[in-house]
Amino acid sequence: MPASSTATAVPTAPRTVGPRPPLGRTRARRRETAADIAMMAPPLILVAGLIIVPIGIAVYLSFTDWNGFTSPPHTIGFRNYTRLIHDPAVKHAAFLTLLITAIGTIACNVLGLGVALLLNRNTRINAILRVLVFYPYVVGAVILGFLWSSILGTNGAVDAALGAHHSLPFLSDPKWAIATVVCVIVWSSFGVNVVLYLAGLQTVPDNVLEAAKIDGASPWQTFWRVKLPMLAPTVTVNVVLVVIGLLRVYELILALTAGGPAGETQSFVYNILTSSFDNTQLGYGAAQSVVLMVFIVVVTIVITAARRRSEQAVAA
């Protein structure tokens, strides 16, 4: 037994034999509570100090003009919030982020489920393909962004291969750049969805698929009437994960376009971090952070609630 246990071992050992005196019982209980508190305190302190309190501080800073240096910051009321409503950069970033999230969520889920169906059978080749679609996850967004920027950027690999007269403005034309950003984001994240949908497909019982086959269902009908409804919880997880991930998209854009051309591909988080650190307007940045935080929490709740109905349909 470890040395630390001897302290408790001595008093508790006799108590298991005879009837416990009430005093000892409360003392044991108190000791139990003390151990509980000692065990729970470290993460509680961390989460309180570096998540809960900062959320409060973000709200506080959002009412100030803090620039990162002056202390204490000056309170300026709702001015940051009225400013961000009218700020064209914020509006553009919000619109772009919503666009990326909407298209990305649909594309990642359609591709994710489609490729999962394609790779569903347990063969060696499918195992290799599964590894292949998932590798972007371990490489990370910054490095993937740089890689794609050297492929699609001006003078990049594709440009060079097409020759000077046929070059395509993947990252230099605003509309093209937005489309490119969306495609690269989907490319780098749909592998996670493939893997999750594959895991979901494993949970569809074979006898159900067998029954559908015996009833003469075509593969198409089996998918829409049997597999997809049974995947409802998996769909929820995938949609929530992609939405939360895309609402905070930043690193990939930073490396791929650096927000360009002319700020056209700056996402919401990009705007928060770059404009508030480059312009040392951390109070203004905090206001945008608060808006994003509230939005993400609301969207998560709404999606989960909306999906509950189709999930219950499975259970019924």
Added chain:
Amino acid sequence: MTGRRAGRLLAVLVLVLIMVGPLYLMVTNAFKSQHDILTEPFGWPTSGFSLKYLHAALTSPDFNVVRAYGVTVLFVVAVNVLNLLIVGPASYAIARGTRRYHRAVMLVLLAGLFIPGQTLVIPVIYVLKALGLIGTIPGFLLFETTLTVPTTVFLFVAFVQTVPRELDEAARIDGASRYGTFWRVIFPLMRPVAATAMVLNSAGVWTDFVNPQFILGPQSGVYTVTTGVYAAISRLSTNYTVVYPNILLATAPVIVFYVFMQRRIIGGLTAGAIKG
């Protein structure tokens, strides 16, 4: 039926092309001169094959790759160790607890589940500044560990609840303390869920850019692989003899590690997401 097979084959082919294409360019162009990259970006580097650029990237004064790898690996290990030490016993206490405060603690710890780390950067800088920890490794590790707490608590509590309480009773009768019970009896059973948590947390720390960039900061002189690559190539992003070798160096070891550990990594992520 054959049309169906052909469609399948075509889909797999497209999939392989779009996934392998970037890797092919990354590897081949790391060994070519700027001229060759610009004239034949898709070509195999037979004529102008050179290790010069890779060597230059390895010994670059701007960005010490080997050091960045060492730093990042240390960060990953430190966050995982801290995470297990801090979250393990707490999850055990919560899972075994029956009182109202156990539930309350659980809810507080899960609060961070939906709060993206990037939106916390500004106020966390404020807090760490007040504590004198901004721009320091301890400050960075504390915040990075904190970000791992919500998911890990969620996974661990759910797991411990499936472990029969009789084990605790037996350990207690044998004279084990609560910490002893957890570390010697419960924790060894948690290996699968601990592996899941470690996969998620390691990937999170390894690919993180925002926190090492803004909490640690370039002025600390400590670069991870992501912030190092960013510092090394964002200024020179059209000098491809710098870009490709750096990307290759930042990617190759991770991909090799991933290929060997793929079952664990993919399995870990799946388990984490489905329970989370």
